[in-house]
Each structure stands twice: as C-alpha cells, then as structure tokens.
Amino acid sequence: MTNTIDIQKLLSGDRRSIARAISFVENENAGAEQFLSALYPHTGKAYRIGITGPPGAGKSTLTNKLAKHYRSQSMKVGIIAVDPTSPFTGGALLGDRVRMSEVEMDEGVFIRSMASRGSLGGLSKKTREAADILDAAGFNIILFETVGVGQSELDIAGAADTTVVVLVPESGDGIQAMKAGLMEIADFFVMNKSDRPGADQAVMSIKMILGFRAHDEHSWMADVVKTTASEGIGIDSIASETTRHREYLTRSGEFEKRRARQLKARIEEIISDKFTVTFWNTERKQKLELELSGILTRSRTPYDVAEELLKK
C-alpha cells in the first residue's frame, strides 16, 4: 500500500524509500497506480538520457563514466539498467556489478537493474515509472542503459529526451546501423573503443549515411562522438553533445512535442495493459487452453477462437 512508502521521505531523496517504491511498482502491487498518481505532479524535472547499442559495445562502462562526469558537476544521477536476466542466473549479472562499482558507493547515484525477460510486456511502462520515482526524488539526470537493436520492446527512444547509440568499430558499417533501425532512434552516435583499428572508417561510414538525411539549417544534425570509455576518453564530449541536443530541443520546441508524443504512447500502453489484465480472467484462460488442440489439428482457426473469446 502507499502508506508503507513515505512520499515525503521519497521526495527528499531517501534511498530506502526509493528502492522500496521501485520494487512496489515493479511487482505491480495493488495501489501502485494511486502511488504513481500521487507522485506524478513532482516529476518532469529530470533530464532522461537513453544509452543503447549492441551487446559488447561497452554501454555499462560508458554509463558508469558518464554518471561520474555528471556527479563532478554536483548533479544527482539515477541509472536504470535493463537487464535481460537469464533463467539460470535469475538476477542481475556479476559483470555489471563489477563495472558499475565505481559509482555504486556514491550517495548521489542510484542504480537499479530491471529484468526484461519474464515480464509479460509492460517493461517500458515499469521503466518509465522507475524513472518517475527517481525524478520525483530529486535526481537531475536519469540514464537508461539497455541492449537495444531493432524494434526493442523497451523502445528507449520512447522514454528518453536524448538517445545515444553506442557502437564499436566491429559493429559493422553505416548500412548495418541503418538496417538495425539505429539511425532513426539515435540523437547522436558514440563510437566507443575508438582506439581500435577501423574506428575512423566506421565513423566516416555512419557520418556519410547521416549526411543523406533530409535537413535544413534549423534541424538537428546527428553527429558521431569518439570515445574510449574504459579510459574515460571522450566522456565529456558525450556530455557536451547531450547539452547541445538538449538546447536544440528546447529552442526548437521539439522538447515539448517529444514529451507529448511519449506521453501519448505511455497512456496507450497503460490502457493496453489494463485491458490485458482485465480480459484474461480465469474463465477466458481456461477456454483458450481447451481450444488449443483443436487449433493445432486445424479443425479451428486462431481467428475464430479469438473472435469467440472477444464475444464472451
């Protein structure tokens, strides 16, 4: 219940209250929605940065260093790492913990891993809600770190103000990035591990394709920032490119438009989730189970059965 979490303490930044609030929301406890509604007026101040890219691009290290950078400017940083947990580890992986340890002990940084597997949809909803909790608790910067290539369920571009796509020279050329749908979501690219061979060529290839985009002098031009996150090289460039993008969003009015779009998608998701929960009651679940064998043997079709369930 909401009275087990002290909203005033949460708003003042109390870490235990934050942790409990996120669990509360993550487990979809009854009352979570009222709690989030009560919190909502206190949100909207934090700047949300999405960090995504293929596995092995060094996103965790980069997120860690970026958090340190913002800390050095006295900003409080929340990190939400979407962690597709494995059924045989059943939790956040050791690797992350090790790499995140540089900021873990810092009171001004709050790190939370959220599992993507096993959650029946609703992940992007929960991730945004966790971000709202951190936002209300006074965190200035929220970093979402996620493996995202292709049409990810957690479409990070739908939760962030600025989306950074992290690649490495081995990620393939610009055509590959385009194929993976990364060009559309990237507000800018980071070429990490840029001390490796092929880095300049990879940067050029991305820039070339970015150059084909329709744009005029008022529109945003996505760029490529080179980093070697493990040595802290280029982290300040990520921060300054983010600032440049933030200024562009504000100046152009795109910031409000983007947040409005995200809000719309969010409400659509809340409604879909509610429908699903309400629709799939015990009776309908049983009915579906009973019909499965008939559909498998082709005496019925999925469409008939769906229609019948909807009519019930």
Place this chain on the structure above:
Amino acid sequence: MTNTIDIQKLLSGDRRSIARAISFVENENAGAEQFLSALYPHTGKAYRIGITGPPGAGKSTLTNKLAKHYRSQSMKVGIIAVDPTSPFTGGALLGDRVRMSEVEMDEGVFIRSMASRGSLGGLSKKTREAADILDAAGFNIILFETVGVGQSELDIAGAADTTVVVLVPESGDGIQAMKAGLMEIADFFVMNKSDRPGADQAVMSIKMILGFRAHDEHSWMADVVKTTASEGIGIDSIASETTRHREYLTRSGEFEKRRARQLKARIEEIISDKFTVTFWNTERKQKLELELSGILTRSRTPYDVAEELLKK
C-alpha cells in the same frame, strides 16, 4: 477482398498470388482475417527457422546460403526478412538485394522483406501470417531473418521451431550474449566469420556458459556451430544441427508444446490488436489529444486520463 486472390492458385504455389496475399495481409485490408482463416487449415507443414543476431553478423549472407543448401535438397524455401526500414530510404535496402541475389532468381525461393518501423505493433502477427501464406503455398522451409537482440517486438523465438543466433568473434563474450538475452532464445549458436581472430575463444566462452545450464541426458544441449558463410563454410553444419534439433523436438514432445505455446501467444496478440483498433476510435483519440497539455503541466496524471478513457 478475398475474391481478388485465388486461393487455389495460391495453394498450388503461384508466385503472384503469394505476393498479393502477403501485401493484402500486410496492409490489413478488410477481409484479411477471413482470408487467413480460409488458409489456416492448409498450414502447419513447413518447418520454421529463425535466424537472428546483432547487426553485421552476416545473417543475410548466411540465410542466402542456407536457402541454397535446402534448394539442393529440392525443398522450397520462403525467406521473410524483417527489415527496419529507414524513414529516408522508405524501403528495403540495396545491400540486402545484392546479397540475396544468389537465390533471388530461383523459382523455388520466395523472398519477402517486411518493414518493422512505422508499423504500430502487430509486426510479429504479420510476420507469422506471411509465413502461413508461404506454408500453405507449399514451401517446406521458412527462414525468418531478423535483427534481434534483447526483447525484440518480433520475438523470433515465438515464431520459429528452431532459433539460430548468429554471432561473430567481435560480438563479445558469453556474458554479453547472456546479457542480451540470447542464451534463452538460441536453440543453437552460429559463430560466423570464424576465420577471424578470437573465434575459438568466443566459441569457448559461449560453450562454457551453455554448460552451466541445468540439463539432464534427455534435454536439449545447445551447441555452437562455426561458419564462414561468405565462403559457404559450415552451412551444412547449420542444416544438420537444425535437423538434430528438429528430431529432438519431435522425440521429446516439445514440438507440439512449443507450437501450442506459440499459438497461445498468437491468439493473445490477435485479441490485443483487435482491442487497440476498436478502442482508439476518433472520439477517444481526440479526447487524448485534448488532455495531453494538462498532463504535461502536471495538472492531471496519465493514470487519471487512462481511467477516464477506459470508462467512456
């Protein structure tokens, strides 16, 4: 309407009918569902193989070669490539066309690209429906090729009988694959471009983590197959590993269970899609638009507005 596509011609494998049927379904024309219902009794014979992995892993080349392999055994092969098209190309990319050209002129191969961006959900539904069309038209093998890392909306594991995850030595180690959620969906791994340095080490690292999985002598042991797809090396190993997996599925009864699970998910998706289409009528869309500014300024919350829309 369904009468514009001759079902008998489609069932006999007529290419124009297939192409039109897929477009018909893809564009969600009225009558698409009746059409699919009529087709459904003729489906279920094709074996469905998902080929997924990070961008740049060489999935297109590998798919191409695998199609050629099955053709050499007189099987008809359908390829469904999920292609996150870019807003500035607006279609399938040249790269694919070039790489696919080896099998493109073959009458026994049917290739279809489906765009993932811009489609408001429902992609996995459409992909499965396209596969059903090819299945009914007498294709023996259906290859889904998709960029899929993390919680992809088109969860290929939900559409395929056997899911192959393609990695390259540069994709990162086993921990990275685990983090990306690939361990759960892979029925086996392919280490492509295995002539590159670090291949053996990468294979070892994946095998080591696979070894940690709980299993007994009756359960399936995912393995790693080494290939150099561009030179055709190891393609027969992919085919034989797929056969081995298929035999395991049949022997263990897992095949029926898996198809039943997929069917359930499919019906859930049909129902969600129908709900969304019905729910978001003009009146509700307008209402949402009107409320957005109030939510952005925090005088209302997304939850209130969702509740109100649901009550309407």
